[in-house]
Amino acid sequence: MLLSVRDLEVGYKVGRRIIHAVDGASFDVPRGAIVGLVGESGCGKTTVARALTRVIADNALITGGQMVFDGRDIAALPEREMNRLRWRDIAFIPQSAMNSLDPVYTVEYQLNEVLRRRGGLSARQARMRSEELFEMVGIEPGRLRDFPHQFSGGMRQRVAIALALALNPKLIIADEPVTALDVIVQRQILDQLRELQSQLGISVILVTHDISVVAYVCDRVVVMYAGRVAEAGPMAATITRPAHPYTIGLRNAFPDLQGAADGMLVPIEGAPPSLVEPPPGCRFAPRCPFALERCRLEVPETHVLADGHSAACHRSGEADMLRAEGSKTQTWLSA
Numbered sequence: 001m002l003l004s005v006r007d008l009e010v011g012y013k014v015g016r017r018i019i020h021a022v023d024g025a026s027f028d029v030p031r032g033a034i035v036g037l038v039g040e041s042g043c044g045k046t047t048v049a050r051a052l053t054r055v056i057a058d059n060a061l062i063t064g065g066q067m068v069f070d071g072r073d074i075a076a077l078p079e080r081e082m083n084r085l086r087w088r089d090i091a092f093i094p095q096s097a098m099n100s101l102d103p104v105y106t107v108e109y110q111l112n113e114v115l116r117r118r119g120g121l122s123a124r125q126a127r128m129r130s131e132e133l134f135e136m137v138g139i140e141p142g143r144l145r146d147f148p149h150q151f152s153g154g155m156r157q158r159v160a161i162a163l164a165l166a167l168n169p170k171l172i173i174a175d176e177p178v179t180a181l182d183v184i185v186q187r188q189i190l191d192q193l194r195e196l197q198s199q200l201g202i203s204v205i206l207v208t209h210d211i212s213v214v215a216y217v218c219d220r221v222v223v224m225y226a227g228r229v230a231e232a233g234p235m236a237a238t239i240t241r242p243a244h245p246y247t248i249g250l251r252n253a254f255p256d257l258q259g260a261a262d263g264m265l266v267p268i269e270g271a272p273p274s275l276v277e278p279p280p281g282c283r284f285a286p287r288c289p290f291a292l293e294r295c296r297l298e299v300p301e302t303h304v305l306a307d308g309h310s311a312a313c314h315r316s317g318e319a320d321m322l323r324a325e326g327s328k329t330q331t332w333l334s335a
């Protein structure tokens, strides 16, 4: 396993309150796999992604858990060692990657910053590597001297991928890499990411709210809800045989996916709970059509359903019924 996250807790201090943005999240990233971290806005995906690089907001605090990357716990590494890990071992493509390229400098200058300052390459080596990287992501090397605004959105995303690949990391974390792009360009970028990932044997964590992106490109999926992992497993098994009502509901919100409710778009009514004072039991219980009294009171354990597939639901033993009922529109309308 390249990365094992266990019981991760990250909070944000706002005044005298703590927002428990990630509250006991556990998941694994195998070597050479693309893992989708999926869930609706505010569930803590970006917080997890940033905790993994330890580039977190000033008011954020990692308060518990482990993130064992290649045998070392990121949470416990001194900042100096962590800094050595960034770009070289773990590269992060932030959510606003397309706009985060500095408009004042050419793309080559920005690649040089990573290659020379971080990687210690000579000017000549950096030039050669930049050309190689551009070829890898399908951009004509002659365009290295262009400024970010001279590239289209999709091309800028490719540049961001080239930048992430610069020092041959073992893991790339990409936060919503295709969200702002139209569907055709999305597919091209995802195809490219997949191709590079398999060529180079790296692992990718792809953060997205869009489960159809996960279905298109990921090997595994981790479904987050309100700061916790609801369900995790191999992509095909989790999408076709989800066992957590939230995953079933999420699938219904993307009607193109196989198994979605009557082929119609059915949103999950309501909103996620407060992360300042989350409900005591299952966090999805207030919106769950299958919730029992117990669900409102007791935090569900994570149940292993099959090899590498698990769900944190008191009723995961009744998964066949949950799937059958959960794929009916009516179930969600009357919740």
Ligand SMILES: Nc1ncnc2c1ncn2[C@@H]1O[C@H](COP(=O)(O)OP(=O)(O)OP(=O)(O)O)[C@@H](O)[C@H]1O
Pocket (backbone or CB within 6 Å): 012, 013, 014, 019, 021, 039, 040, 041, 042, 043, 044, 045, 046, 047, 048, 057, 059, 060, 209, 275
């Ligand atoms: N710097 C911050 N200070 C206070 N609260 C924050 C901060 N950053 C994030 N949060 C809160 O933490 C929770 C998790 O946010 P996070 O950005 O990780 O979610 P997300 O699933 O990535 O959502 P999105 O897709 O909208 O970015 C949210 O309730 C959010 O409002």
